[in-house]
Amino acid sequence: MDQSPQLMFEKLIFNIGQRFRNPSIAYWLHFLKASEKWTSEELLAYQLKKLQELVGIAYENSAYYKNSFDAAEIKPSDIKSLEDLKKLPIITKNDLLNYNKEIHTNLKYRKNFQANTSGTSGESLKFNREESADSFNRASLFRGYSWYNVYPWELNGYFWGYNFSEKEEIKIRILDSLQNRFRIFNYRKESIDFFAKKLKNAKYLHGYSSMIYETAKIINSQNLEKPANLKMVKGTSEKIFEAYQEEIKKAFGQKMISEYGAAETGIIAFECPKGNMHLNMEGVIVEEIDHEIVVTNLQMHAFPIIRYKLGDYIKLAAKTATCECGMQHFIIEEVTGRIGQTVYGKNNKYPSLYFYYIFKNLALKQSLLLTYQVIQEEKGKLTFLIEQPLDSRQLISLENEIEVYFKNDMEFTIEHSQNLTAQHKKLKSFISNIE
Ligand SMILES: [Zn+2]
Known part of the structure; x- marks a missing residue:
């Protein structure tokens, strides 16, 4: 890769930040780059080991799970296979909100982050995520980036939709520049021109798929200069309409790929360069029940998430489905949409x-x-x-x-x-x- 002084500086800044915030990220990235070559049997064996550990920790240290497993007459030693997961009760967003304190385990961590779900509908959820689980999640994201030869410290355009005041905008610009990223704040002419100029050197774009689409349309309709150095365009958080892809390919020279996850579950799936969404099997167990997704997070111990109904309709591919990329991680065929109203x-x-x-x-x-x-x-x-x-x-x-x-x-x-x-x-x- 290109080791220009500017890039080395960006990498240094990034590494210093990670080292303070997420000391175990290097360990997890190394682990995940090795496990991406595992067979499905190896992945399933790892899942069982982590599940048994998780259920034991939840039972011993979380008042909520102790009660709920006792009520279902399940002991941690009853989990002998991945199938046995089905014996455990299902938990919902309302449970996470109403029993928030009781779900948290009494384990002490040197470092905790507070995670927040932005409540587009209803109450927002707050919970603690220990450093190791937070770093695992970031490493999962960066593993996905690695499939596109993207390094997280490279210049990136970020599409995240909020209405900022002028004061906020200045603060965000400073924080963004520390992370070597830039964003579009509105669709006014000077804003778009600034963005298009930055775009020329950007290596990846990420954020709300509808905003990326909107920007692609502007670039195409105004015949703005097309970015030549993009390695990845990634949509999150929203449905990626098939109809978006044509404009996006025209503007950015490639289709938008998809990352699927939520704050309370971590990264669930990431699309590979062959176009399949592989489950992040080292981090989550995904069940499909009546077209609905049920997620167990295998890494979070401060706030265990076991059999959580996230609220999306999904369709899993057959476990025998294979992918040209060679990874044996199971495939999620589609995220159909929010269950919602x-x-x-x-x-x-x-x-x-x-x-x-x-x-x-x-x-x-x-x-x-x-x-x-x-x-x-x-x-x-x-x-x-x-x-x-x-x-x-x-x-x-x-x-x-x-x-x-x-x-x-x-x-x-x-x-x-x-x-x-x-x-x-x-x-x-x-x-x-x-x-
Ligand atoms: Zn693949």
């Missing part, structure tokens, strides 16, 4: 997963890739906002698909050629204003 018909209720199926069918049958947002203001009525322009034939196809799922129970309107930018917040594919 209920859709109300005139008489019946429906899961918001239906929207996913409607648009997936259009993509499969008609090769029609659409970016959408569905809004419900009252029961029995839906508004479908579509970014792309639709001709009358395409409109009829969409109407037919909607009717397949909602029959006569729903009135709906379709508005196409819409601007779907959620400029400073997460772009949601379903918004309900009922309740």
Whole structure:
């Protein structure tokens, strides 16, 4: 790699920061680079060992898990295989909030971080994550970067949507420059010009997928200079619409890859250069139950997460599925979407997963890739906002698909050629204003 003085300086700054904040990160990165070559049997054996350790620690040191395992008449010694995980009770976000203190173990750590989930809906969750688990999580992220020859200290563009005051903006610019990153603060002309200039030398881009998409559209429509040095464009936190990829490839010369995780679970999966989302099996056990994800984190002991319903619909690939990249880590075929709110018909209720199926069918049958947002203001009525322009034939196809799922129970309107930018917040594919 290029060892220019500037880059060596960035690396030095980065290493000093990591050394103070995350002393065990080098250990974990080394571990994960070795375990990425493990067979699935080796990975499963490691998972069982870590699961047994976790269940023992939770039972001995967390009042919540002691009670809940006792109530289910399970002892740590009952966990003899990974299958036995199913004997343990499921935990929800409400449990994490309501029994927060009791879930925390009484173990003492030299160093703890406080993790926060930004509550886009509902209360935000706070919990302690010990240094080792925090470093494991960062190392998992950096292992994913390594598949694209990206070093975390390299110049990167960061897309994270908040509304900043001028004062905050100055503070953020300073913090960003220490981490060798820059971001777009708004879509005003001078802001975009500044961003495009920085982009020329950037090695990777990451953040909200809708913001990356929005920026790609601006670059394409204004014929701005395309970045030539990008090695990775990574979307997180939001659904990556298939329809995004064309603009993104045009602007950045490659498709957007996906990282999947949450603060309370850590990194769950990371997309490899062959296009498969591999589970981070050294860090999590993932179950799929009625299309829903249930996650056990194998590394966090200060705040154990055992069989947690994260609230996403997913689809796991068959355990026999293989990937050209050679990794044997199991594959998650798709993260279908947030379970979120209920859709109300005139008489019946429906899961918001239906929207996913409607648009997936259009993509499969008609090769029609659409970016959408569905809004419900009252029961029995839906508004479908579509970014792309639709001709009358395409409109009829969409109407037919909607009717397949909602029959006569729903009135709906379709508005196409819409601007779907959620400029400073997460772009949601379903918004309900009922309740
Ligand atoms: Zn792969």
